[in-house]
Amino acid sequence: MTTTRHSRVGDATSPPHGERNTALVEELRTSGWVRTDRVAGALEAVPRGHFVPPELAAQAYANEVVFTKRDIDGTALSSVSAPWLVAGMLERLAPHEGDRVLEIGSGGWNAALLRHLVGTGGHVTSVDIDPDVVNRAVSALADTSWRDVHVVQGDGRDGYGDDAPYDGIMVTVQASRIERAWLDQLAPGGSLVVPLRVRGMGRLLTFTAENGHWRGGGWEQCGFVRMRGEGSAQDTGATFQVGDGVRLRVHDSPLPEASALTDAALHGRREMWSGVTVGVTERTRPLVDLWLATILDRYGRLLGDTAPSGGDVVPLSGGSSATWTGTTLAYVAMRAVDDSGTRFEYGVAWHGPDTELAEQVTDQLRAWDQQQRGGQGPSLMLYRDQAPSPSTTARVLGRGAPQLVLTWPR
Template identity: 55%
Template sequence: MDLDADVTAAALRAALVKGLQHSGRITSAPVAAAFEAVGRHLFVPGVPLEDAYRDDVVFTKRDVDGSPLSSVSAPWLVATMLERLEARPGDRVLEIGSGGYNAALLRHLVGAGGSVTSQDIDPEVIGRAGRCLAAAGCGDVRLVTGDGTLGVPDGAPFDRVEVTVQATSVAPAWLEQLAGDGRLVVPLRLRGMGRLLTFTREGDDWVGGGWDQCGFVRMRGPGAVDPVVTARPAEGVRLRWDGGPPPHGEALAAALSGVRREVWTGVTVGPSEGTRPVVDLWLATVLEVFGRLHATADAQARVGLRTLPGGSPATWSGDSLAYLAMRPAGSGGSRFEYGVVAHGGDGTVAGEFARQLRSWDRDQRGGPGPVLRVYPQGAPDVRPAVGRVLERPGPPMLLTWP
């Protein structure tokens, strides 16, 4: 790269850092310094400089069907995870899922006294990361090809473990290879929803919180499990669920062509309150049968659906289906009301759904939100009044609300 390009890249890095600070994604001086020091363009060769510094994901490998297999994550998400991780000078860090850029940022954060190990199941991804890291002057990052769910035992204990691929459970190895005061940051798919969680130890257990919405390339390998199942009850309509009893396809189709009703709750929110992710988690906890309903614009018009962007939390029973909806509350677009749209003959499904929305408004709104607790294998069965045991391989996980 010539001198002018170097100057341009430095200016683009500075502008990116400023934007991430303004948005609240970068909140600490060490993370800001790492972003300013490490050239993202070195990890996306062939991409125009301006695109390399956009706050967006760059996919670096795809499957034969076009599905992404590896990527350099969007800077806002990289920054969020690094702020959560709180890597310190001298720390030993394990990264699960390699791309190079995040490992280089980690290397800057831990300094000469620390170390970074980056693991990926794909040798092609590891090879690419190694070339990019060498170009960035980070050739001392240890690169390991292997199943990420097994970690890197010969490098343990680690002070920090950061998982940069979508997981569906907390692998026992990640916790076993963490130091007692360690910290794990991992994007988990819980009941079909992607959330970024930070785990720290509390006695014999690990407690996770944070709950940022996120999307990642899925984890691959024999230890990776994708429990999400999809039903298609009508053209342009998808119902996805993760655990629990599956719906009957013909019954769902019958529900969509049956009686339609709306139940509005009187629970109103402002567009800037950001309640949707919290409400989605609440419904995923309290509804025994839970999934997400997606519909194209054409299907919404044809079937009479009013699903929300990103999919609506949904529940079903027999030949009935109910899902979350919103409508304007008053004029001006300053308030919206939560409600339930139901299809089929069982009116109690919509009634219970609406009752739980009102319960959230009464008991949880504005509160600290949920906690995901991970117990050691063989721990006693603990089920609080408001909580859900997540059906996963590995350590027991319990989603609870205060």
């Protein structure tokens, strides 16, 4: 069931953007997130501060996310996305004058930016499951030049068929799968920009039409508030405590035995080094994590608190790619290779008797270095229904249709 909210009609007056908004747009240009004059013009015309709640006004022009609602346990339920990420998504979708666009996950700012880009001949629909978010978006859009954005309360998994077809769909909540409704509501040749969880890791992807299917690309590391609604419980993955302050997060993978992990953690930490060295500025960790996530059959993210007290089990800051057997836990480690702290070597730390597991992960780190480093990244194909028989080197991501097939170049 969906409920429509209309902004009340008033004089079309845009709020002033001021010096702080101008400085933010310049920062986004300088950092490379804004690449085109069209997106820069939208950000200049639609000040972020107008869509941030008054009590959070001090954060309005910082280049970071502003959380606007949390659950009783502190889990973020809604936010105004970070400007760098919003700019990057607008550049990816690249809506034209006159386009029809669907935004899944509302709040007002991104919808107003899209509305500015599609112009008076275009149309923007914004859907969110949370009535508080919908009401906030409607209120912020009222009496502005973007007040005709169609704001709808409903489950974003269903899209919004009444305003379809869309030339572009932008998903601004973390999705764990591509929904069939989104593909059904895209116009021929339409594009989809979505932050998708790939075995638990958030990656920003752009899907464009190609010969009866869609090709995905981009792979930018990102994080969003998780999508809510029917079916959300099955998207949360599973968490296993490994030690005090250390946990293993598993998505789309065979699950370990909890007792096997805690038993493995009792073994002392051993390390094996690959000889693969990288510079800090290369930003290779997201690529290495993606490689391991799509190569290893058993995959999870080993996460630790700021100062974990889990004994010898110490993941990297931000998490380590991990795998396991019935007796052993292994995960990615790094060590400095010079005094400057700018170059590091990849390796594997493991706990338990299965040295072969550590050797397998080390071999995959070397394979990434030899076969994929500096390359174009993996190929990702999206099929509305069943994919053609994938090659032996391909991995089918998720379960059921629509189907995602990932292949690394050889």
